[in-house]
Amino acid sequence: MNNSVTLGLDEALLSELLRELGREAKAFRFEVAPNPCVGAAALSGGRVLARGYHQSWGGVHAEVAALEAAHKADPKGKPDLLVVTLEPCSSEGKTGACTDAILAAKIPRVVVGELDPDPRHKGRGMEVLRAAGVEVFLLEGSAPLRDVSPQFLRWLQPERLRRPRPHLLAKWAQTRTGQLEPPEDIGDGRWISCEVSVQEVQRLRGKTDAILTGMGTVLADDPRLSVRAPGDPTHAPLRVVLDSYLRTPPEARLFDPVQSNEGLGELHILTIAGADAARWRALEKAGAQVHGLHGEGGDHVALAEALTWLWDRGVRRALLEAGPTLLQACLDRNFVDQVRIYTGEVSGGRGVSMGSWMQSAKLLERLDRESGQDAVIEAFLE
Ligand SMILES: NC(=O)c1ccc[n+]([C@@H]2O[C@H](COP(=O)([O-])OP(=O)(O)OC[C@H]3O[C@@H](n4cnc5c(N)ncnc54)[C@H](OP(=O)(O)O)[C@@H]3O)[C@@H](O)[C@H]2O)c1
Missing domain, CATH: 3.40.140.10 (Cytidine Deaminase, domain 2)
Structure with missing residues (x-):
């Protein structure tokens, strides 16, 4: 030409x-x-x-x-x-x-x-x-x-097109020493990142099809997994809990009615098929949709199947907001495509540290920035 x-x-x-x-x-x-x-x-x-x-x-x-x-x-x-x-x-x-x-x-x-x-x-x-x-x-x-x-x-890799699963963005907050739980006397024993970062996460939630968490986070934090300002509450991603044995309490805040200031997506609990029928009924009665999948590795809900389940429901971009157990399981299986890591001004903490993972991870197209007092790393994983 x-x-x-x-x-x-x-x-x-x-x-x-x-x-x-x-x-x-x-x-x-x-x-x-x-x-x-x-x-x-x-x-x-x-x-x-x-x-x-x-x-x-x-x-x-x-x-x-x-x-x-x-x-x-x-x-x-x-x-x-x-x-x-x-x-x-x-x-x-x-x-x-x-x-x-x-x-x-x-x-x-x-x-x-x-x-x-x-x-x-x-x-x-x-x-x-x-x-x-x-x-x-x-x-x-x-x-x-x-x-x-x-x-x-x-x-678009052929393997990915053959066995499609959503783009999984793992977001977590960690202390300077890499723990996802702060010391008990800091941030109500729960909060690590600053208010600016909390608001960023609300915006991020409004830009995803589903928020995924583990039963451990539900029991410890009693989260709502809703979208609030400055996020877009008119866009309410599915709320998906991986709970192999249906230990989610029916009185958890997940089941509270929608408030005027939030977007609240459908609640889905993924469990192992054959889980306790009485709990199953109680959770459905409380408002969740419960789905039975296969179990794997130590009898947790099969992760690959959970991701296929999300894909089949039209989820293309999912946000993983889990504790260290489910997070590490997804990282170990190479199911995480993108990370956003907030490191707060807190030292020490409880639980396992992400420190060794951080040292060995290959972070692609990495961006380091600040959010209020927090240091933020964004990157893709291979
Ligand atoms: N800093 C942060 O960003 C952040 C975010 C979330 C939570 N947290 C903190 O993390 C702590 C909870 O940690 P956690 O590790 O227990 O929570 P988690 O990772 O959210 O939940 C873990 C649970 O998920 C269930 N699960 C279902 N399928 C699984 C699978 N295939 N692989 C792995 N787990 C699967 C397991 O229980 P069953 O298999 O028995 O159902 C497992 O015990 C809390 O203190 C919370 O505050 C911190």
Whole structure:
């Protein structure tokens, strides 16, 4: 392709734009996973009117963000070219198809930095646009997914497509010495992270399909697993408890009616099939849906089956908020795709330390940041 003739734009300039968009889109990697990081720009007469990015899982896609930003900046301006790092999607998911948005905006030309690697979608977005009369150009090499969004390529590995399970994000708070429980005389013997971090977690909960925890956390903390401000209470992820022997008390706060200030998802308890029938009935009467799965390794609920169960209910991004037992079990089985670790200003603590795991773990695309007084590590796992 001779872009300088066909597009009236220098190929080197387009490549540079794609490179920048890819770099900028990558900043949102921990918010969008397992979706890909994508950046887009709307241009008119070779001038960039606006840029847009896929910024949060379930949120608007980069193409739509760029077109909306261009319209906002100049409602009369007419973009005549859209540059996007990844082939636009052509099917409806949590948002509408980007190809529809491009056609509705009457964009005559589109430059794409890489084809969708998903074998189920590869090339389809290009075809849909071309069939509708849009000139579409592929300019590969400047914003390759292996640099911009390697986690998306892991998500599409054949083994993963064959045996699908949700993207599992494990979030925990630990003391400086790696324990998930503080000393008894600190934070009511329960709280490690600061208020800013607690609020961050509420926002995170509102961006997931399910919150997963273990029976030990239910007994110790009596959590609610709801979404409260500043999270989005209109989005209430499923609440899922792994409880092999139905020891969850029917009077736990999990069963309290929904309050006006919270989003409260359906409550599901995953147990081993054949668990005590009277407890089963009592929990169902209290409002939970109880599901019997197989047991494994020391007779806990089978983890792989629990994850398949989540996938079959449409869960694609799940948040693991468990104590050290279930957390370590998921890490040992390589079921955790992403971590967010809050280290509070607390030393010592009770229970096992995550210290040795932290030393040996391979943390990919690691980001170190602060949240109030807490140190935060975000990373993907292989
Ligand atoms: N700092 C933090 O971020 C944080 C977060 C949550 C909890 N906590 C603290 O952690 C403590 C509780 O720790 P915990 O380890 O008991 O809680 P947990 O990991 O949430 O729950 C563990 C229980 O989950 C059940 N389970 C079901 N299927 C399992 C499987 N396949 N593998 C492993 N476990 C499975 C097991 O009981 P059964 O098999 O018998 O059902 C197990 O005892 C509390 O003090 C709590 O405050 C801290």
